[in-house]
Structure formats: C-alpha cells, structure tokens
Amino acid sequence: MSLKQKITDDMKAAMRTGDTRQRDTIRLLQAAIKQKEVDDRQELDDAAIIAVIEKMLKQRRDSIDQYEAAERRDLAAAEKEEVNILSVYMPKGLADEEIEALVAEAISAVDAKGMQDMGKVMAILKSNVAGRADMGKVSAIVKAKISG
Known part of the structure; x- marks a missing residue:
C-alpha cells in the first residue's frame, strides 16, 4: 500500500471514530500534499x-x-499531538551507528579531503537518509569526520 493510500485510509478511520485532532491533522497533511502536486504538476x-511530512514536522517543532x-x-501540547500523528508516516529512524557508517561510506565514495567536499558528501547522504535522520545531525557528523 502506498503512503498516500495509508494516509487516506487513516483519514477515513479518524472520521469514523470522531477523532477530530487526527482528522484535522491528516487533512492538513493531505492539503500540503495536494498543494505540492499542483505546484509540481505531478503526482508525488x-x-x-x-x-x-518532514517539512510539516519541522514547522511543528519550531x-x-x-x-x-x-x-x-x-x-505547545496541541502541536506535540500533531507531531505524534505525523510521525506515524515517517520511516523508521536510523541509529547513530548506522548514520556514522553511511557518512563514512559517502566520504570514501567522493574521496572527500576537506570542507570543500562537504556538499558532495551531503548530496549523497540526502538521498540515503531522507526522512530517517535529522539532516542537521548528519551535517554535524560529516563536519566532524571531514575536518578531523
């Protein structure tokens, strides 16, 4: 089942059970997805x-x-509830050891010598860890490994 279909099914379930917080949060998510599809003129x-979802989670955390x-x-409590609802749709997060292994792999793949190669390393990592790790944390690990 696609993620979009799961979101739709969860919306229907929230409407049946009368869970207004979940229903409203999922509606916001569906609207954001639809807006992105209209802007990009393609189905996501x-x-x-x-x-x-990552963007919405970041907004809520801020x-x-x-x-x-x-x-x-x-x-703040209302925003935390929305974070919990949206987090359900995110893939399982990576452990610190897994992140460090991916960083080491990316550094060797581009043969990074210093900070000037950080963009190349981050480009590789972005596709590998998207949605599974905080990119700020990944960036800090890359900086530490490249400069150290």
Missing part, C-alpha cells in the same frame, strides 16, 4: 510525501519551541 511518490518560550503550554 512516497519519497516526496515523506519530504512534505512552533513548540516558540510556544514553550512564551509559556503557552496549551498550544
């Missing part, structure tokens, strides 16, 4: 849908930080 595959800084725990 699972990888592109994961990219949309909102949580801002709400907590403003001591709006009610709004």
Whole structure:
C-alpha cells in the first residue's frame, strides 16, 4: 500500500471514530500534499510525501519551541499531538551507528579531503537518509569526520 493510500485510509478511520485532532491533522497533511502536486504538476511518490511530512514536522517543532518560550503550554501540547500523528508516516529512524557508517561510506565514495567536499558528501547522504535522520545531525557528523 502506498503512503498516500495509508494516509487516506487513516483519514477515513479518524472520521469514523470522531477523532477530530487526527482528522484535522491528516487533512492538513493531505492539503500540503495536494498543494505540492499542483505546484509540481505531478503526482508525488512516497519519497516526496515523506519530504512534505518532514517539512510539516519541522514547522511543528519550531512552533513548540516558540510556544514553550512564551509559556503557552496549551498550544505547545496541541502541536506535540500533531507531531505524534505525523510521525506515524515517517520511516523508521536510523541509529547513530548506522548514520556514522553511511557518512563514512559517502566520504570514501567522493574521496572527500576537506570542507570543500562537504556538499558532495551531503548530496549523497540526502538521498540515503531522507526522512530517517535529522539532516542537521548528519551535517554535524560529516563536519566532524571531514575536518578531523
């Protein structure tokens, strides 16, 4: 079953059970997917849908930080619920050891000698770890390995 179909099925289930938070979050996700399809003029595959979900998760995490800084725990809790709902559609995350192994592989693949090769390494890693690891964390690991 495609990711898009799973999202649609979950939407129907949320409507049947009356779970308004899940229903509304999935509607936002479906709208974001549809908007991306209209913008790109093509139907999105699972990888592109994961990219949309990643963007939505990042927005929610940023909102949580801002709400907590403003001591709006009610709004932060609502955003956390949305993060939990959206996280279901993400692939299983990579362990730190797996990330480090992929980084080492990418560095040797491009024969990276220094920071000037970081872009090439990150380009390889982006396709391998998309949706399965925080790219900021991956970038920090690459920097440490290349410069060290």
